[in-house]
Amino acid sequence: MSTVDLVIVGGGINGAGIAQCAAAAGYSVILLEKGVVAGQTSANSSKLIHGGLRYLETGQLSLVKQSLAERRALLKLAPSLVNPIPFYIPVYENSRRGAIAIRAGLSMYSMLSKFDALGQFKSVPSVHWAKIKGLKLDGLKAIYQYWDAQTDDKLLTEAVVRNARSLGAQVLEHTKCTQIEHLKSHCVVHYQHQQALHKVEALAVVNAAGPWVNDVLDCVTPAVAPLPIEWVQGSHLLLDIDAADGILYLESCFDKRVIFVMPWNGKTLIGTTEIVLDEITGRPTPTADEIDYLLGIYQHYFPTLGDVESLKTQIIDTFCGVRVLPKQQGSAFDRPRDTLQQTTASHPHLLTLYGGKLTTYRTTAVEVLSWVESHIGRRNVLADFNQLQLD
Template sequence: MATVDLLVIGGGINGAGIAQCAAAAGYSVLLLERETIAGQTSANSSKLIHGGLRYLESGQLPLVRKSLAERKALLKLAPSLVNPIPFYIPVYENSRRSPWAIRAGLSLYAMLSDFDALGQFKSVPCVNWSKIKGLKLKGLKAVYQYWDAQTDDKMLTQAVIKSARSLGADVLEYAQCTHIEHLQGHSLVRYQYSSMEQEVEALAVVNAAGPWVNQVLETVSPPIASVPIEWVQGSHLLLDIPANDGILYLESCFDKRVIFVMPWKGRTLIGTTETLLSSLGSQPKVTPEEVNYLLGIYSHYFCCFGDVEVLKTRVLDSFCGVRVLPKQAGKAFDRPRDTILKIQPSHPNLLSLYGGKLTTYRTTATEVLDWLEGTIGKRQTLADFDQLVLD
């Protein structure tokens, strides 16, 4: 029977990062992905590497600081995949967030970036407001410009997997975990691959199955308790409208949420929503309500392109991903976005990941590595994780 130090379940960005980090630290790694690498949530995000300006409103300052540090690191490590891009925040007479509040938030954002070059922001002179193609100017009081970064989320995840493989990690697609028997000091894992049942002995197991994290836990024996979660769908629409040169950070006209209007492959991408799901199907779908919500906000700010019904004829594509949030009171918009690492004393060699952000996948990987070293000991390092270039 094959034996590995670490078995990772899930080939999204977190599973990929953990496999890369552990392989660099000298561990033998097997990653199982039941479909294709980055085939679900990690290919359907807003495609941003950012600190998360809006998280300042809910007091998530440590997360923003960590995310801004990771933005800086990824711009260096993945220069062909992660690119700086200007963001614009228009403030209107009826905006909930006043110009002084936006300026205060951007000042804090700059401070949390340790005054990185991308932490700079400015007020855009009114003579330049018309350069934002199609933006409604009536009632506009101010426009602020700051910086974050954009990526192709699927390509980034695939690049991380490529790096992990180069370091010796074994990555299997269309390999579904069917049973995890947690034993003293290791686990016996069964999985389906190439129409056959396979077995592997793993000294440690990381459950990074994203929205399906609790489904994986249902395969564990002895049984293990799971964290109560909610599935929150985030949807995006691609419109046949020429893109602006930057990203618009817009306050929803329906609620206090924020959406982005982004350039994507020369067209205009709008997102995202936060729709609670009562169940999790194999392939999430954008709902009519989400289409009306996103197009309603777009037509509110870019009225020269027509109303919602006209804009529906311009929808080229749509996609959605599912986030995992801890089950608690309050709206999804205000919930913490930190990754939760869950280990239970009864199953010390099994770690489950809940939630997380694309931007902070590397910090999640290093936190898992700390757990791995404490659980099964260190190995001979092969490479410095913080110096691994992605392409």
């Protein structure tokens, strides 16, 4: 039986980032992915590398600051995959968030970005409002423009995996983890690959299986108690409507949420929703209510482009991502987006990740590496993780 330092279960952006970071630090790494790398949530996000302006409303300043630092890093490390893009916030006379609140939020956003080039924002003169084709002008009081970044989430994750492989990480797709034996000094990980059963000894195991994180814990012996979670589906619609030159940050006309109207492959992408699922069965698809919700908001702001029923005929693609959030009271929209890391005294060689954001995957990887180092010691560093270029 072979032995490695670290086994990672899950080939989404968090698992990929941990594999890259650990391999750069000199650890022997195997990543197990039951499907293909970036085949689920990490290919179905809103495609944004952003600080999370709306998180300021719930007081998540440290998360916003961290996310803005990671935005700055990824623009440098992955310039062909992460691109700056302007965002526009229209403010109407009946908007829940007035001009003063928006300016205050953008000022805080700029300060937390350390006033880098993308920290700048401005009020768009009214003579230019009509350049956002089709946008409702009745009742419009102001438009603010700020900056964040956009990426192809699947391509970014695949680039991270390629880099991890170049550093020696072994990445196995179409590989199911069937059992994790937690022993006194290490773990024995059993997995099925190419219709054959295998097992490997690992000094540490990281469970980064995303929505299936507790399914992996069900494979652990002796048993370990999972955290109670909820699956939150976020749906997106791609419309056969020519894209604008930037992203619109729109307040929902139905509730206090915000959605984005984004350019994607020359067309218009709308998202996202947040509905709690009772279970995950097969590939997630948007519900009829989600479609009506997104198109209702879009039609509210772009009334000349057709009613909801006619807009449905313009849908050329849909996709959904499923996120994991701690089970709590209140709406999914208001809950913290920090990544939770769980270890237990009874299972010291196993770390489980709950949640996480595309933007902050590198921060998560560094935090996990710190746990690995404290747990099994350091290795001879192969590369500086903070200097690894992605393409």
